[in-house]
Amino acid sequence: MTNSDLTAVVLVGTLSPSPAPSSSELIGRQVLDALAEHGVVGTVVRLVDHDVKPGVQVDMGAGDEWPAIRQQVLAADILVIATPIWMGQPSSVTKRALERLDGELSEKDDEGRLLTYGKVAAVAVVGNEDGAHHVSAEVFQALNDVGFTIPAAAVTYWVGAAMQGTDYNELDEVPEMTATTTRTLAANTAHLARLLHGAQYPPA
Amino acid sequence: MTNSDLTAVVLVGTLSPSPAPSSSELIGRQVLDALAEHGVVGTVVRLVDHDVKPGVQVDMGAGDEWPAIRQQVLAADILVIATPIWMGQPSSVTKRALERLDGELSEKDDEGRLLTYGKVAAVAVVGNEDGAHHVSAEVFQALNDVGFTIPAAAVTYWVGAAMQGTDYNELDEVPEMTATTTRTLAANTAHLARLLHGAQYPPA
Amino acid sequence: MTNSDLTAVVLVGTLSPSPAPSSSELIGRQVLDALAEHGVVGTVVRLVDHDVKPGVQVDMGAGDEWPAIRQQVLAADILVIATPIWMGQPSSVTKRALERLDGELSEKDDEGRLLTYGKVAAVAVVGNEDGAHHVSAEVFQALNDVGFTIPAAAVTYWVGAAMQGTDYNELDEVPEMTATTTRTLAANTAHLARLLHGAQYPPA
Amino acid sequence: MTNSDLTAVVLVGTLSPSPAPSSSELIGRQVLDALAEHGVVGTVVRLVDHDVKPGVQVDMGAGDEWPAIRQQVLAADILVIATPIWMGQPSSVTKRALERLDGELSEKDDEGRLLTYGKVAAVAVVGNEDGAHHVSAEVFQALNDVGFTIPAAAVTYWVGAAMQGTDYNELDEVPEMTATTTRTLAANTAHLARLLHGAQYPPA
Numbered sequence: 081m082t083n084s085d086l087t088a089v090v091l092v093g094t095l096s097p098s099p100a101p102s103s104s105e106l107i108g109r110q111v112l113d114a115l116a117e118h119g120v121v122g123t124v125v126r127l128v129d130h131d132v133k134p135g136v137q138v139d140m141g142a143g144d145e146w147p148a149i150r151q152q153v154l155a156a157d158i159l160v161i162a163t164p165i166w167m168g169q170p171s172s173v174t175k176r177a178l179e180r181l182d183g184e185l186s187e188k189d190d191e192g193r194l195l196t197y198g199k200v201a202a203v204a205v206v207g208n209e210d211g212a213h214h215v216s217a218e219v220f221q222a223l224n225d226v227g228f229t230i231p232a233a234a235v236t237y238w239v240g241a242a243m244q245g246t247d248y249n250e251l252d253e254v255p256e257m258t259a260t261t262t263r264t265l266a267a268n269t270a271h272l273a274r275l276l277h278g279a280q281y282p283p284a
Numbered sequence: 285m286t287n288s289d290l291t292a293v294v295l296v297g298t299l300s301p302s303p304a305p306s307s308s309e310l311i312g313r314q315v316l317d318a319l320a321e322h323g324v325v326g327t328v329v330r331l332v333d334h335d336v337k338p339g340v341q342v343d344m345g346a347g348d349e350w351p352a353i354r355q356q357v358l359a360a361d362i363l364v365i366a367t368p369i370w371m372g373q374p375s376s377v378t379k380r381a382l383e384r385l386d387g388e389l390s391e392k393d394d395e396g397r398l399l400t401y402g403k404v405a406a407v408a409v410v411g412n413e414d415g416a417h418h419v420s421a422e423v424f425q426a427l428n429d430v431g432f433t434i435p436a437a438a439v440t441y442w443v444g445a446a447m448q449g450t451d452y453n454e455l456d457e458v459p460e461m462t463a464t465t466t467r468t469l470a471a472n473t474a475h476l477a478r479l480l481h482g483a484q485y486p487p488a
Numbered sequence: 489m490t491n492s493d494l495t496a497v498v499l500v501g502t503l504s505p506s507p508a509p510s511s512s513e514l515i516g517r518q519v520l521d522a523l524a525e526h527g528v529v530g531t532v533v534r535l536v537d538h539d540v541k542p543g544v545q546v547d548m549g550a551g552d553e554w555p556a557i558r559q560q561v562l563a564a565d566i567l568v569i570a571t572p573i574w575m576g577q578p579s580s581v582t583k584r585a586l587e588r589l590d591g592e593l594s595e596k597d598d599e600g601r602l603l604t605y606g607k608v609a610a611v612a613v614v615g616n617e618d619g620a621h622h623v624s625a626e627v628f629q630a631l632n633d634v635g636f637t638i639p640a641a642a643v644t645y646w647v648g649a650a651m652q653g654t655d656y657n658e659l660d661e662v663p664e665m666t667a668t669t670t671r672t673l674a675a676n677t678a679h680l681a682r683l684l685h686g687a688q689y690p691p692a
Numbered sequence: 693m694t695n696s697d698l699t700a701v702v703l704v705g706t707l708s709p710s711p712a713p714s715s716s717e718l719i720g721r722q723v724l725d726a727l728a729e730h731g732v733v734g735t736v737v738r739l740v741d742h743d744v745k746p747g748v749q750v751d752m753g754a755g756d757e758w759p760a761i762r763q764q765v766l767a768a769d770i771l772v773i774a775t776p777i778w779m780g781q782p783s784s785v786t787k788r789a790l791e792r793l794d795g796e797l798s799e800k801d802d803e804g805r806l807l808t809y810g811k812v813a814a815v816a817v818v819g820n821e822d823g824a825h826h827v828s829a830e831v832f833q834a835l836n837d838v839g840f841t842i843p844a845a846a847v848t849y850w851v852g853a854a855m856q857g858t859d860y861n862e863l864d865e866v867p868e869m870t871a872t873t874t875r876t877l878a879a880n881t882a883h884l885a886r887l888l889h890g891a892q893y894p895p896a
Contacts, residue, residue: 095338095339095340095383096338096339128338134299134300134332134375134376134377135299135300136299136370166340166382166383166386167382167383167386167425167426167429167430167621168425168426168429168620168621168622168625169379169382169422169426169621170379171338171379171383172338172376172377172379172380172382172383173338173376175373175374175375175376175379176376178370178371178373178376179299179370179371179375179376182370182371194844194845196844197844198844209647210618210619210620210621210645210647211618211621211622212576212618212650213575213576213577213618213619213622213833213837214576214619214621214622214625214833216833216836217576217622217829217830217832217833218373218829220829220832220833220836220842221371221372221825221826221828221829221832221833222371222372222373224828224832224842224844224845224846224847225371225372225825225845225847226371227844227845228844229841229842229843229844229884230832230836230841230842231841231893232806232808232809232810232836232839232840232841232893233806233836233837233839234836235836235837237618237650238649238650239617239618239649239650240649240650241646241647241648241649241663242620242645242646242647242648242663242665242666243663243665243666243669244665255649255650255651257650257651257652258650258651261651264896267893267894268893268894271891271893271894272841272888272893275887275888275891276884276887279883279887281843281844281879281880281883281884282879282880282883284876371825372824372825372826372829373825398640398641400640401640402640413851414822414823414824414825414849414851415822415825415826416780416822416854417629417633417779417780417781417822417823417826418629418780418823418825418826418829420629420632421625421626421628421629421780421826422625424625424628424629424632424638425621425622425624425625425628425629428624428628428638428640428641428642428643429621429641429643431640431641432640433637433638433639433640433680434628434632434637434638435637435689436602436604436605436606436632436635436636436637436689437602437632437633437635438632439632439633441822441854442853442854443821443822443853443854444853444854445850445851445852445853445867446824446849446850446851446852446867446869446870447867447869447870447873448869459853459854459855461854461855461856462854462855465855468692471689471690472689472690475687475689475690476637476684476689479683479684479687480680480683483679483683485639485640485675485676485679485680486675486676486679488672503746503747503748503791504746504747536746542707542708542740542783542784542785543707543708544707544778574748574790574791574794575790575791575794575833575834575837575838576833576834576837577787577790577830577834578787579746579787579791580746580784580785580787580788580790580791581746581784583781583782583783583784583787584784586778586779586781586784587707587778587779587783587784590778590779626781629779629780630779630780630781633779633780634779
C-alpha cells in the first residue's frame with residue numbers, strides 16, 4: 081500500500097461562517113493531521129458556508145449545495161463529523177448534515193448495499209463545557225443507521241469544567257488527554273478503513 | 285379570569301416549507317385546538333418558512349428573522365415545540381430554534397430572572413416510527429436549561445411500528461391514545477401556565 | 489404558610505453502598521440544605537443500600553424494598569434525583585428507580601390523576617467529567633412521563649474538564665457556579681411545589 | 693477459515709429473571725441464530741439471573757458474578773447487547789453491564805491496547821413502543837468508549853406503534869423488516885469480526 085491510499089472528509093458543524101475562528105474546525109483539522117500520519121489525505125468542509133437545504137433526500141433541488149458535499153463524502157473512505165456542543169447537544173448545522181445523509185437509505189450499489197458501506201466514521205466534539213458523550217452517541221447512531229462503520233475509540237473531544245466559558249481555540253495548547261485521544265482515533269480509524277477498503281461487506 | 289387570558293405560540297420544526305403538508309404542523313395545531321378549550325389563544329410558526337440564522341444570540345443581524353419569532357415567544361405564556369423525528373432525533377430546524385433560545389441566558393428582567401421564567405413549555409412529536417421519547421428528552425432539557433417550566437405529562441406524540449412508513453397526516457383519524465394524551469397535555473399546560481402567570485418565580 | 493410546609497425526598501443513585509463517600513449524595517444533601525432555606529424539610533435515600541428489585545411494578549414482591557421508598561416519594565411534595573454520571577449517562581441505580589416509578593402509570597387517584605401529579609422534581613448530577621446535560625435530559629423525560637412537574641432551571645451539576653479524574657467530593661470547596669445553580673434550583677423548586685400544593689392539576 | 697471460527701456472547705438486559713418469557717432474550721437468540729449462518733457460535737447470558745454487583749471495576753469482590761460473565765465477553769469475538777426499552781431508555785440491567793465494562797478502561801494488553809480491541813459489538817432492542825434509536829445510541833457510545841468496534845447497520849429492533857401494549861414475544865411472527873434487519877446485522881457483524889480477528893488494531 082502507498083503512503084496515501086486513503087481519503088477523508090471532515091464535515092465541520094460550527095454555527096459561524098468563515099472566516100470566524102471555529103473550535104470545531106480546529107479539532108477537525110487536528111484529526112485530519114493525525115490521520116495524515118497514517119496515510120490519509122483529506123479535506124475540511126465548513127458546512128455553514130454552504131447552502132445545505134433542509135430535507136432528507138440526496139438532492140433537494142435548486143440551490144442545494146449538499147450534492148457537491150455528498151460527492152466528497154462518497155468519494156472518501158473516512159468521514160469525520162466535527163461538531164460544537166450547544167445545550168449539551170450537537171449543533172443544528174451538524175444535524176442538518178446527518179438528515180441529508182438519511183437520504184442514503186434510498187441509494188444502493190449493484191449488490192444491494194448502501195453506498196456508505198465500507199466507509200468508516202469518527203467524531204470530534206468541542207464545547208465550553210459538557211456534552212461530548214451524548215453528542216458522540218447521537219452522531220454514532222445516526223451515522224451507523226445509514227451504513228457507516230465505527231472503529232474502536234472513535235471520538236476525540238474537549239470540554240471545560242461545568243459552566244465555564246473558555247473555548248477550545250483559546251487554550252494555550254491542546255490538552256494532553258485530548259491530543260492522545262485524537263492520535264488513537266486516527267490510528268484506529270485508518271486501520272479499519274484500510275481493512276474495509278480491501279474487503280467490502282457482503283452483498284445484501 | 286376570562287376565557288382567553290393565556291396565549292401560546294407553537295414552533296413547528298418540519299423540514300418542509302409551506303405549503304407542503306406537515307405532520308408536525310398538524311399535531312402542533314391539534315395541541316393549539318386542545319389548549320383553546322382551556323382559554324388559550326395562540327399562533328403557529330412554521331420555522332422553515334423563515335430565515336432563522338445559525339447562532340446563539342437573540343439577534344444574529346441582517347436578515348435574521350428570529351427576533352420577530354422571539355417576540356412572539358416572549359409575549360406568550362406557553363411555548364409548544366412541535367417537531368418531526370429524523371433518525372430518532374429532533375429535526376435540525378427544531379435544533380436551530382433551541383440554539384437561538386440559548387441566547388436567552390444573557391437576558392434578564394429587573395429582578396435578575398430570565399425572560400422565560402414563568403413560561404410553560406410542552407412538546408408534540410411525530411414520526412413514521414420511533415424516537416418520540418428521546419426527542420422529548422432533548423427538548424425538555426434544552427427548554428428547561430433556558431428557563432421554561434415543564435408541566436406534568438408535557439408531551440404528546442405519534443409514531444408507527446418499527447420501520448414502517450405511514451405519516452401521521454396520512455392516518456384516517458387521530459389514534460385515540462394520541463388524542464387523549466394531547467387533551468391531558470393541554471389541560472396540564474394551561475393549568476400550570478395560569479398558576480405561574482399569577483405567581484412568578486422569586487427574584488434571583 | 490408555615491416555615492416548613494413542604495417536604496422533599498432525595499434519591500441518591502451512587503453505585504457505592506454506605507458508608508463509602510459519595511459525590512452524588514453530597515450534592516443531593518446540598519440541594520436539601522438549599523431547599524431548607526425555602527421551608528422544605530426532607531430526607532436522603534441512598535438507593536444502593538436497599539434491595540430495589542428490577543421491574544416496572546410498584547411492588548415486586550418478597551424482599552423488595554422499593555415499596556417503602558415509594559411511600560416516601562408519594563408522601564413528599566418534591567423529588568430530587570441525585571445521580572453520578574458513568575459513561576456520560578445516569579447510573580444503573582438511578583435507572584432502576586426510574587423504572588420502578590414507571591409503575592405509577594397504573595396508579596390513579598379518585599379523579600383519575602396519577603399519584604405523582606402536583607409533585608415537583610429536580611435533578612443533581614456529578615461526575616469526573618462530561619454528561620450532566622444528557623443525564624438531566626433522560627431524568628427529566630422519565631420523571632415527566634410519570635407525572636412530575638419540572639420547575640425552571642431544575643438541574644444543578646458539576647463535572648470537571650474533559651477526561652480528568654477529580655471527584656466532586658474531593659474539591660476544596662463547592663465551585664461558585666454550582667453553588668449558585670443549586671440555590672436557584674431550590675428557590676424555583678420550592679416556589680413551584682408550593683403553588684401546585686395549593687392548586688392541583690384538573691381531573692382527567 | 694472453518695465454518696465456526698468466531699464466537700459471540702449475547703448479554704440480555706431483561707428485568708425478568710428466568711424462567712419468565714423475555715422479548716429481549718428472544719431477539720437476542722434470533723441474532724445468535726442469524727450469526728450462526730455466518731460461522732459464529734455463541735451463548736446467551738440473561739444478566740438478571742446473576743448477581744452483577746454495582747460498580748465500575750472488573751471485579752467488585754465477594755459474591756460478584758460479573759467476573760465470570762466478563763470472561764465470556766473477553767473470550768468472544770462478538771458482543772451483542774439485547775435490551776428491552778423502558779421509558780424510552782435501555783434497562784437498568786443493561787446499564788449495569790455497561791458500567792461494569794467501564795472497568796475495561798484500566799485493563800491493557802502487552803501492547804497497550806484495551807482487551808476489547810478487535811471485538812465487534814451489535815445491539816438488539818425491543819419494546820412495546822418507541823425508544824430503539826436512542827437505546828442503540830447510548831449502547832453504541834458506551835461500548836465504543838470501552839473499545840468495541842461497531843459494524844455498519846449494527847442494530848436490529850422492534851417496537852409497536854405509539855402507546856400500544858403488545859410485546860415482541862406475543863407477535864404471531866417476526867415482522868419482515870425486523871427479520872431482514874437482523875440478517876443484515878449478522879452478515880455485517882460476522883464480516884467485520886472476521887476482518888479484525890485477522891488484523892488487530894495497531895499498538896497504542
